[in-house]
Amino acid sequence: MNSQKAWILCCFFNFLIACVFGLVMRFMYLFPLDFLNYSFMLHAHSHVAMLGWVYMIVYVLIVHFFIPEGKRQKPIYNRLFWLTEFSVIGMMIAFPIQGYALFSIIFSTLHILLSYVFCRLVWRDSSRDDASSQRLLLVSILFLILSTLGVWCLGPAVSTLGKQSAFYQIAIQFFLHFQFNGWFILAILALFIKQFHDKIDALKFKKFYLLMIISTLLTVCFPVRWFVQNSILSYSNALGVLIQLGAFIYFYQMLQSQIHYFKSTLDKTTKKVYGLALCSLLLKVAIQLLTFFPDLAEVSHQIRNFVIGFIHLTTLGIITGFLFGILLQNKMISAHSSTLKIGVKCFILGYILTEVLLFVQGWFFFFAEGSVPGYFQSILIFSILLVLGLVLIMSSIIKRKSYCDSK
Numbered sequence: 001m002n003s004q005k006a007w008i009l010c011c012f013f014n015f016l017i018a019c020v021f022g023l024v025m026r027f028m029y030l031f032p033l034d035f036l037n038y039s040f041m042l043h044a045h046s047h048v049a050m051l052g053w054v055y056m057i058v059y060v061l062i063v064h065f066f067i068p069e070g071k072r073q074k075p076i077y078n079r080l081f082w083l084t085e086f087s088v089i090g091m092m093i094a095f096p097i098q099g100y101a102l103f104s105i106i107f108s109t110l111h112i113l114l115s116y117v118f119c120r121l122v123w124r125d126s127s128r129d130d131a132s133s134q135r136l137l138l139v140s141i142l143f144l145i146l147s148t149l150g151v152w153c154l155g156p157a158v159s160t161l162g163k164q165s166a167f168y169q170i171a172i173q174f175f176l177h178f179q180f181n182g183w184f185i186l187a188i189l190a191l192f193i194k195q196f197h198d199k200i201d202a203l204k205f206k207k208f209y210l211l212m213i214i215s216t217l218l219t220v221c222f223p224v225r226w227f228v229q230n231s232i233l234s235y236s237n238a239l240g241v242l243i244q245l246g247a248f249i250y251f252y253q254m255l256q257s258q259i260h261y262f263k264s265t266l267d268k269t270t271k272k273v274y275g276l277a278l279c280s281l282l283l284k285v286a287i288q289l290l291t292f293f294p295d296l297a298e299v300s301h302q303i304r305n306f307v308i309g310f311i312h313l314t315t316l317g318i319i320t321g322f323l324f325g326i327l328l329q330n331k332m333i334s335a336h337s338s339t340l341k342i343g344v345k346c347f348i349l350g351y352i353l354t355e356v357l358l359f360v361q362g363w364f365f366f367f368a369e370g371s372v373p374g375y376f377q378s379i380l381i382f383s384i385l386l387v388l389g390l391v392l393i394m395s396s397i398i399k400r401k402s403y404c405d406s407k
Helices: 003-030 038-066 075-098 102-125 132-152 154-160 166-194 202-218 221-225 231-264 268-292 294-299 304-329 338-366 375-406
Strands: none
Touching: 003 038, 003 075, 003 375, 038 075, 038 102, 038 132, 038 166, 038 304, 075 102, 102 132, 132 154, 132 166, 132 202, 154 166, 166 202, 166 221, 166 304, 202 231, 221 231, 231 268, 268 294, 268 304, 268 338, 304 338, 338 375
């Protein structure tokens, strides 16, 4: 088994564990498990999904596409990957047992320190060709480093003002905002643009690039506004959302001349996952535009279903959709495997059904209509599709590995 295939399988294993944790939490709503703490499981689920799946697979793809072959063969990349995976496994074990405590903090801190090493390596080793995708990648790396400032503020926040303080909550939101909207989204868009071999409209890219940076910096005001009442924050967020809309108009325009040729090179499964990612991205931009309405902006973080729905829209729809598309397009996972095709269909169906149910339930709460009939039973069943999809995708990777090895 070569190292890249082992890496990919490891990332999918992390993703499967994160989904199983999510499934267990939905099971606990119907059948409480006394030996498990719900909030500990939530920490485990979110950390393994973010740092075990998204971070790790982005690591694999950045090394593959942006580090020249001679440099990527250096032992440091393989060692760093497995050290980072060690920190993820530590979080998998520690968070369900103790929540935020000594060992989980040690492992999550180790992950951050190792991510700094990765940033340094990418900055040093990636090709300096001034390509559009390269510039977007480097700014995503800067946002990764910026996001961790929020984590380093948590200790002082707890010791001085406590966990309920605005300072503590803002530090968490600062980290999450720049992780998702800065590091993850920009890194996967850099990887996506790389698939066009940088044959894109350079002027449109420059406008998209600048507007994305500005909107990412301004929209951090939205979560900060939950804890600090100030109209300037609302106006800054509104401006950021409008600038983001402009950025994605330029994003479409810069790819427009290449889209027809690009689509003609893709198989049906890859088109499906890219379609899922782009539709989810449009939906995210549309939802953020709704925050112009004060009532909706206020309930967006008060109604838990909206919060979970929006996070899953970003992680499962946009980020995972693009990642699946890039893996399939480049034959890093086999688009010809019937097991994989069924797995992808199960995953997409599970994602769509859980999202619809989360947002419908959110609207029921918003209009004081109570609960959707059979909500907890339905979302548990739909979540099984996500886990089943990942099991099938992983089994297709394992089968392909044994076939490759035997050859």
